[in-house]
Structures are given as structure tokens and as C-alpha cells.
């Protein structure tokens with residue numbers, strides 16, 4: 001059944017720390033995003049994840065984006081270690097060498113909750129854990145083509161719900177198809193429509209911020225996801241709702257940049273949790 005996702009449901013997706021929480025029990029998000037060409041995507045995703053709330057972020061991407069991530073967020077850790085969920089692909093190139101492919105496949109073999117965005121969308125068949133694909137209309141076309149379904153960006157734009165459901169059915173992943181209305185579909189069909197955002201969100205890097213929000217929600221719900229797979233679509237919808245609402249809050253009717261959206265997240269979450 002499809003429902004329009006609500007603020008109450010989004011509030012339920014926030015993992016609030018308790019007196020016995022520590023940074024590991026809250027959840028660690030591993031991030032492999034950004035490249036020489038698009039280093040900013042790494043900064044945007046890490047900033048968004050950190051402002052959504054997570055115990056720790058391990059940024060494990062290339063050197064230049066890593067330096068930029070640390071300059072913006074010294075809290076990020078660039079050493080290998082325990083991780084509860086992965087965010088892969090924003091700002092990366094799907095034209096990777098064999099070593100990089102083997103490394104990413106190795107991460108996917110861990111079967112942890114994973115967001116596959118942008119340059120990592122082609123790895124959906126290698127993902128072993130609960131996986132959310134986060135394409136825009138243009139990016140859904142090659143995902144479908146890889147499973148033998150030919151379509152076009154125009155066809156997807158004309159009927160996003162149908163194509164999101166088809167992609168979920170064919171790939172076995174949960175699909176978050178971005179747009180003015182974001183569609184979340186899983187194996188049971190279209191689960192949620194999210195219309196929290198507004199057109200000022202159509203700005204470069206906005207999707208990289210969404211990836212960070214979703215990564216944080218997966219990392220903070222890893223044990224629950226293992227018990228309740230249908231939670232994945234709920235978390236994806238919550239991420240789209242938080243992203244949209246943060247965009248609306250940051251904008252107030254005027255222009256915004258992607259980083260503004262990430263910075264507005266704590267206020268949006270505070271309003272959801274304590275109504276202030």
C-alpha cells in the first residue's frame with residue numbers, strides 16, 4: 001500500500017541516544033564517496049550524516065576529499081574499523097579500476113545496510129545486505145538496463161512510481177527515486193510517496209546531502225533492520241522527508257545551497273522530537 005509519508009512517521013525514525021549509549025552503540029557510518037573530480041560530494045554527505053545524528057563517521061574515500069572532509073568535520077575518522085552501515089558512491093566514477101571494484105565488493109560482502117548512490121549504483125547486484133538505491137530519473141535508466149529492462153529518462157519522469165516499483169522488483173533492493181515527489185518502493189511495490197521538499201532543493205549536491213541523511217538512519221538502525229527488513233523503506237522515506245523539510249526550513253522561500261540543507265537538519269529533528 002502507498003501512503004504519503006508524514007512528520008509523525010519521520011519522528012519515529014530518529015534513534016534518540018539514552019544514558020547507556022556510546023558512539024559505537026549509536027551506530028557507525030562508513031562512507032566511501034567523493035573523488036578528485038567531485039570532492040565536494042564527500043563533504044556534503046558527511047556533513048548531512050553528522051547533522052542527522054550518528055555515533056561516528058568513518059570516511060574511507062580518496063585523499064583529497066578526505067582532507068576536505070576533515071577540514072569541515074574534524075570529528076570524522078579516516079581509519080578503518082567497525083562500521084554498522086555504508087554510504088557508497090556520491091561523487092564517484094563508475095569507471096573504476098579492478099582494485100577499487102574488489103574493495104567495494106568486499107565492503108558489500110559484509111552484508112551491512114547500505115546506500116548505493118550515483119557512481120556506485122551499478123554495484124546493486126553485489127550488495128548482500130539491506131540496500132537502498134538512490135537514483136534520480138536519469139540514473140534509474142542504466143540500473144534497469146542492467147537487468148534487461150530498457151526505458152528512458154522521459155518515460156521514468158512520466159511515471160516514476162511504476163518505474164521505481166519495477167526497479168525494486170528486478171533488483172531486489174529498496175529504491176528511493178528522487179524528484180519533486182520522491183517515490184520509495186521495495187519488493188512489495190510502492191511503499192511511500194514523500195512530498196516534503198520544494199523546488200529550491202533542485203540545486204547541485206542536494207542529492208549528496210540526502211545520501212548522508214539516509215546513511216545515518218541506516219547506521220543507527222542496523223540491529224532493527226536485521227529483524228524487520230520492511231523498516232528499510234520506512235527509513236528511506238524518513239530520510240527523504242527530513243531532507244525535504246530541511247530544505248524548506250533553510251529556504252523559507254528563498255534560494256539555498258546544498259550545505260544549507262545539511263545545516264538545517266538539527267533544527268528539523270529537534271522540532272520533530274521536542275516540538276520546539
Ligand SMILES: NC(=O)C1=CN([C@@H]2O[C@H](COP(=O)(O)OP(=O)(O)OC[C@H]3O[C@@H](n4cnc5c(N)ncnc54)[C@H](OP(=O)(O)O)[C@@H]3O)[C@@H](O)[C@H]2O)[C@@H](O)CC1
Pocket residue numbers: 037038039040041042089090091092118119136137138139153204205206207208
Ligand atoms: N559538489 C559536488 O561534488 C557535486 C557532485 N555531484 C556528483 O556528480 C556526479 C554526477 O551527478 P549527476 O547525476 O547530476 O550527473 P551529471 O553529469 O551532472 O548529469 C548527468 C545527466 O543526468 C541527468 N540528470 C542530472 N540530474 C538529474 C535529476 N535530478 N533528475 C533527472 N535527470 C538528471 C541530466 O540529463 P539531461 O539533463 O541531459 O536529461 C544530466 O545531463 C554524481 O556522482 C554526484 O554525486 C553532484 O551531486 C553535484 C555536486
Ligand SMILES: Nc1ncnc2c1ncn2[C@@H]1O[C@H](COP(=O)(O)OP(=O)(O)O)[C@@H](O)[C@H]1O
Pocket residue numbers: 136178179180181182197198199200201202203204205206207208209210243
Ligand atoms: N523540483 C523539486 N522539488 C523538490 N525536490 C526536488 C526538486 N528537484 C530535485 N529535488 C530533490 O533534490 C535532490 C536532487 O538530487 P540529485 O538529482 O541527486 O542532485 P545532485 O546530484 O546534484 O546531488 C533530490 O533529493 C530531489 O528529490
